[in-house]
Structure formats: structure tokens, C-alpha cells
Amino acid sequence: GAVVSQHPSWVICKSGTSVKIECRSLDFQATTMFWYRQFPKQSLMLMATSNEGSKATYEQGVEKDKFLINHASLTLSTLTVTSAHPEDSSFYICSASGRRAYEQYFGPGTRLTVT
Amino acid sequence: AQSVTQLDSQVPVFEEAPVELRCNYSSSVSVYLFWYVQYPNQGLQLLLKYLSGSTLVKGINGFEAEFNKSQTSFHLRKPSVHISDTAEYFCAVSPNNNDMRFGAGTRLTVKP
Numbered sequence: 001g002a003v004v005s006q007h008p009s010w011v012i013c014k015s016g017t018s019v020k021i022e023c024r025s026l027d028f029q030a031t032t033m034f035w036y037r038q039f040p041k042q043s044l045m046l047m048a049t050s051n052e053g054s055k056a057t058y059e060q061g062v063e064k065d066k067f068l069i070n071h072a073s074l075t076l077s078t079l080t081v082t083s084a085h086p087e088d089s090s091f092y093i094c095s096a097s098g099r100r101a102y103e104q105y106f107g108p109g110t111r112l113t114v115t
Numbered sequence: 116a117q118s119v120t121q122l123d124s125q126v127p128v129f130e131e132a133p134v135e136l137r138c139n140y141s142s143s144v145s146v147y148l149f150w151y152v153q154y155p156n157q158g159l160q161l162l163l164k165y166l167s168g169s170t171l172v173k174g175i176n177g178f179e180a181e182f183n184k185s186q187t188s189f190h191l192r193k194p195s196v197h198i199s200d201t202a203e204y205f206c207a208v209s210p211n212n213n214d215m216r217f218g219a220g221t222r223l224t225v226k227p
Contacts, residue, residue: 004158006158034215041220041222042219042220043205043217043218043219043220044159044205044217046215046216091156093158093159095158095159103161103164104215105161106151106158106159106160107158108157108158109156109157109158111156
């Protein structure tokens with residue numbers, strides 16, 4: 001149980017375009033979802049936390065107008081990178097927590113490359 | 116605020132040797148402690164967690180960790196590693212799970 005999926009697993013887009021990444025909890029209801037960014041050979045940096053039906057809470061330094069997060073249901077959160085630039089290229093990982101707040105379940109990640 | 120320090124960025128070991136990956140944390144409040152493993156181009160998999168109770172925590176794949184409050188440490192150990200244990204390992208702390216902070220990671224390389 002407690003499976004989190006992400007789609008797509010990798011995406012290449014041109015500079016200036018937008019790309020949407022989906023994060024789904026497949027077998028549980030995720031009251032909170034988290035979005036992380038990971039640069040090569042580095043740790044995970046929390047970008048934002050979202051609760052179902054509420055606006056996301058962004059970490060300091062993360063542009064909320066560039067990284068749009070929608071948590072429309074208890075099983076789906078989306079991250080949209082708007083007007084992507086090469087520096088947005090990274091590995092994006094989502095996680096979700098349910099009733100047991102002390103556990104986060106991680107998705108497999110999405111590799112974004114902006115050319 | 117909480118912070119995590121993983122003392123070794125890389126740990127090379129030979130197959131069947133024991134290994135210890137070190138993690139120290141700082142926090143002004145009680146925290147939950149976690150170890151995750153990440154294989155290339157994949158998400159994180161939970162190895163084990165400490166919430167309360169016994170300070171020796173056993174996890175999956177033969178790993179265990181010991182919580183030491185006085186030394187603010189949560190070192191990960193395995194008595195005999197396999198080639199398949201080669202991966203990146205992350206220590207993490209959280210006061211309530213909604214604010215999880217990760218260490219920089221330790222690259223474990225198991226050599227034949």
C-alpha cells in the first residue's frame with residue numbers, strides 16, 4: 001500500500017513553454033502533498049506544501065507564479081512549471097502523507113529538461 | 116528550525132563488509148528521524164524511522180539505526196552489505212512530518 005505515482009517520468013520541453021507534472025496517491029487519500037526539487041548529486045529541497053482544497057505554501061525563494069501547484073483532490077496534485085528556462089531543468093519529486101502524518105510516501109520523480 | 120548533517124558524502128566499502136552511515140541533527144524540539152534510500156533516477160524509499168520508544172530501530176533490507184539523544188545522532192548500520200545496496204542514502208528529520216528536512220546525502224558504493 002501507500003503508492004505514489006508521478007507522470008510523466010521524464011519530459012523535454014523548449015524554453016518559454018509550460019509543463020505540467022502530476023502526482024497521484026494510488027491507494028490512499030493524501031491530505032498533504034509535498035513538492036521537492038533535486039539537483040544532480042544534491043539533496044532534496046522542499047519547494048511547497050499543499051493541502052487538498054487550499055492554496056499551497058511555498059518555501060522562501062520559490063516563485064509561486066512560476067511553479068503553480070494545484071491540489072484539487074485527495075489523490076491528485078499538479079505542479080506546473082510556467083515559462084520554463086534551462087535553469088529549471090531538474091528532478092522533481094512529490095510526496096504525500098495521509099492520516100499517519102509522520103510518514104511521507106515518495107513518488108518516483110520526474111526528470112525535466114528544458115532546452 | 117531543524118537541520119541535518121550527514122558526515123560522509125561518499126562511503127566505499129567491499130561486499131560483505133559492515134557499514135555505518137553517520138547522521139547528526141539539531142533541533143530545539145523533539146523530532147522524528149528517518150533514513151531513506153534513493154536508487155538512480157528514482158524516488159525515495161523509506162528504510163526505517165524513529166518515532167519514539169526503543170532507540171534501536173530495525174528497517175528493511177537488513178538496515179538498522181540507533182537514536183542517541185545525548186549525541187543528537189541517528190547513524191545507519193548494516194552488518195554485511197551487498198552490491199545491490201549501492202545507492203544514495205538520505206537522513207531526514209521532522210518535528211511533525213509537515214516540515215521534513217533532508218541531509219545532503221551519502222553515496223554508498225559497494226565494491227566486489
